[in-house]
Amino acid sequence: MTPLLQVRDLTKRYGARLGCGDVSFDLYPGEVMGIVGESGSGKSTLLNCLAGHQPPDEGQVIFDTRAEGPVDTLTMSEPERRMLGRTDWAFVHQNARDGLRMGVSAGANVGERLMAVGARHYGDIREQAVDWLSRVEIAEDRVDDRPRAFSGGMQQRLQIARNLVTGPRLVFMDEPTGGLDVSVQARLLDLLRGLVREMGLSAIIVTHDLAVVRLLADRLMVMKSGAVVETGLTDQVLDDPQHGYTQLLVSSVLQV
Amino acid sequence: MEAMIRVSDVSKSFVLHNQGGAVIPVMAGAALSVERGECVALVGDSGAGKSTLMRMLYGNYLANGGRIVVGDVEVSGAEPREILAMRREVLGYVSQFLRVVPRVPTLEVVAEPVWAAGGSRAEGEARARDLLARLNVPERLWSLSPTTFSGGEQQRVNIARGFAHEFPAMLLDEPTASLDATNRAVVLGLIEEAKARGAAIVGIFHDAEARAQVCDREIDVSGFTPERAA
Numbered sequence: 001m002t003p004l005l006q007v008r009d010l011t012k013r014y015g016a017r018l019g020c021g022d023v024s025f026d027l028y029p030g031e032v033m034g035i036v037g038e039s040g041s042g043k044s045t046l047l048n049c050l051a052g053h054q055p056p057d058e059g060q061v062i063f064d065t066r067a068e069g070p071v072d073t074l075t076m077s078e079p080e081r082r083m084l085g086r087t088d089w090a091f092v093h094q095n096a097r098d099g100l101r102m103g104v105s106a107g108a109n110v111g112e113r114l115m116a117v118g119a120r121h122y123g124d125i126r127e128q129a130v131d132w133l134s135r136v137e138i139a140e141d142r143v144d145d146r147p148r149a150f151s152g153g154m155q156q157r158l159q160i161a162r163n164l165v166t167g168p169r170l171v172f173m174d175e176p177t178g179g180l181d182v183s184v185q186a187r188l189l190d191l192l193r194g195l196v197r198e199m200g201l202s203a204i205i206v207t208h209d210l211a212v213v214r215l216l217a218d219r220l221m222v223m224k225s226g227a228v229v230e231t232g233l234t235d236q237v238l239d240d241p242q243h244g245y246t247q248l249l250v251s252s253v254l255q256v
Numbered sequence: 257m258e259a260m261i262r263v264s265d266v267s268k269s270f271v272l273h274n275q276g277g278a279v280i281p282v283m284a285g286a287a288l289s290v291e292r293g294e295c296v297a298l299v300g301d302s303g304a305g306k307s308t309l310m311r312m313l314y315g316n317y318l319a320n321g322g323r324i325v326v327g328d329v330e331v332s333g334a335e336p337r338e339i340l341a342m343r344r345e346v347l348g349y350v351s352q353f354l355r356v357v358p359r360v361p362t363l364e365v366v367a368e369p370v371w372a373a374g375g376s377r378a379e380g381e382a383r384a385r386d387l388l389a390r391l392n393v394p395e396r397l398w399s400l401s402p403t404t405f406s407g408g409e410q411q412r413v414n415i416a417r418g419f420a421h422e423f424p425a426m427l428l429d430e431p432t433a434s435l436d437a438t439n440r441a442v443v444l445g446l447i448e449e450a451k452a453r454g455a456a457i458v459g460i461f462h463d464a465e466a467r468a469q470v471c472d473r474e475i476d477v478s479g480f481t482p483e484r485a486a
Contacts, residue, residue, distance in 0.1 A: 028337055031337060186358050186359075187359070190357065190358055190359050190360070193357070215357070218336060218337070218340055219336040219337075232318075232336060233315060233316075233336040233339050233340070234336075235316050236315060236316055236317065236318060236336075236339075239311070239316055239317065240270075240311075240316065240317040240318055242271075242318065243273070244273025244274055247272070247273050247274055248273075248274050251274070
């Protein structure tokens, strides 16, 4: 099986300081990988370099494209990369406002991504938008409301619908449950878990919340000071951590 | 034909990096092999390493040395996706407690392993109904999440889930704990059926009668306890 994403020696420096260093991994179709670590460990830098939001200094990010097979996305032309970002890739931001257009309706937020890949029939677009809003548990009578009128949890669910409507194969998520109430988080996690399984998505999820990765991720990468210190199966890394930093991270979680 | 589960010369230590790098050896020279259709009980005092060995078989703990093979998967040294495929198709695990996923109805909790192994929607549901009924979980509870069930009900849901897919190898951690006599008999029946269809089983049973009824052999894990440095 060809990996969906092959990352080789990815390095990003901010001047003399290391953002992330020599990161390499393969992600296979249907796999969900969590990246955990404290603030400043380089996990968001890594995610942004992978998703093409930030240029790394060295390395390769090879994606198995539908048309041409494995291609290094870092050497792609800008239009090609933007097309990838609208079709096979999706990016769920921690702050829904960064991933939504706040001035247009919920339905238009979802429909817009469909139009970007060529959908033109208004009826079909609206129908798909309503279908997706219901899948993320937003009632049909809210389809014409603007995201501004939504709660934080609803905005986040709308962002997810907007991202998944085009049937991407790889989803990047940056702290998807950050800043939400615990009860809202549980609902969102459950929803994400269902969608990931149903659609057979591959995903890379950055979070500092170990409960989130235990529920969503098949495997984990633990980062500290820009370097990957431990990788493995999620429950193995959490239940039998090998690196001192991971042991500290796991033992620091408050029990309820 | 080779044994379904093969363990040879397995060792395990915990290194506590944040407590002065203390090294705690917990197992050395562990060896066992389980044939198809055979049930082997792990025995030994509390703390002897029964659960540790079981967790290593499941890939939840890393072995530091030796070899663990389940079916044709070399657990020691496998990639995460190989372990996950093994857990979906080859090796089932009935833990002591149900790890509840919020909001998912009981029927789906039980049917999920069938779906994960490639079974159809209908097959999974039929199997879940059958097992929940056999384990006397009232039908009015099937559409509810087991989150709010009593301990005994959760344990029966857990067992139903564990036996839903017909795994060729199984790990059972105290499957009869906290069950009444009727349900205990149902579980022992499920274990015997699994053996009859050729499943290789490793179990921990504190219930000595249950152990005597379903297990073919006992392995005392105290024999794998490393020499303590004086």
